[in-house]
Amino acid sequence: MAELAALEDRKIRKVNEKHGDDHAVNLTKLRAVAKRLKTQQELADRLWKTDDTAARLLAILICRPKTFERDELDTMVREARTPKVHDWLVNYVVKKNPHSEELRLAWFTDPDPAVASAGWALTTERVAKKPEVLDLEGLLDIIEAEMKDAPDRLQWAMNHCLAQIGIEHAEHRTRAIGIGERLEVLKDYPTPPGCTSPFAPTWITEIVRRQNDKATA
Template identity: 25%
Template sequence: MTPTDLLRELESLGTEQNRKIYARHGVNAHQFGVSYAELYKLQKRIKTDQVLAEALWSSGNHDARILATLIADPAAMTARKLDAWVNDLDDDVLGGMFAKLVGNTSTARQRADQWIKSRTEWIAACGWNVLAHLAMNDPGLEDEELAARIDAIEAHIHERPNRVRHAMNGALIAIGVRNSILEKRALAAAKRIGKVEVDHGATNCKTPDAAAYIRKTVEHQRKKSASRR
């Protein structure tokens, strides 16, 4: 399948309703409005294709770029390529999907560390989203490092741009559900941080209360673990 063929297929799968929904979520780039159900079907069919992923990303089309994050080969995503792609981000939807891809690469920790320091909103938000992914999936991360991230979140969350605040709040939650030691530290920080204000635009999305979300998730994990015994 050529990139041109796939772009035509994506266009045929788009709907006006989805375009309106995505627009409310800040997707301003050229888009077809393809549902995630259809995108995941395409991912299942294509599997991994780095060449096709790069062509889709280069198209500039939002749906094509979402699919690119699903079929790209994490092993082929070099630091240079990741840095190039992150500079193309301009909405939270694509940023979240891209962060998942980055989280599966060998340079994920380095990218997160670099990007969270960025003054560019989408890059910094992506960095924190990558950190959240690592907190939930990388057993090699030391508690001391994640504790330092909690301290940084507490110290700076209210002064960072809108979407960075949202991503930092998500990272605090992800770190807090990792283990009991970090849970206590994250809960204490969340109490001191208080309410995190995020403008979600014309959507019904709400910013989760970190402490409540951590407690709920940990309780769910405990019940799930108990049921397996």
């Protein structure tokens, strides 16, 4: 904890606070600490229990994702206060855990929008890797009906799923783009030069164009 405190940078904290995060550690330096420590499940457990964001991010990097029980992960995702901890927990731990599909189904309709967003994040991964377990038309129906008024974190996750469906599944692409155009979610999101807009129609069109260019190169 002392080492993490020594890595804090007020400028980083100021930037992170704009996105709802409260840590002040450069993530490259945090990853260097994790690389030195290597995998240490017991230490990861202790770091998580501190409720400190930087410590929890480090815990995620040094834990063994497959060792967690279903209920442990359910508790952890509900404890993950900040967006970065939530995102890393889902992507680096839950996705690699044998209970991920069970949790996806449980979280998908959870009344807590942050927990539901975890369910949508897991669903987005299935869109690309295991679409046979999904009802893609049904997902588009839900997105069309609920995304516009969803809370920010849940809305972002649903929008990612919409874009992924349009990118990965040509038979649903026209409908996915149409939903994005009608709802206009994230249409005016500020996008740095050289980055792809999160506005689904733009996102889908650009990634598909790159895939086609690569295929014909």
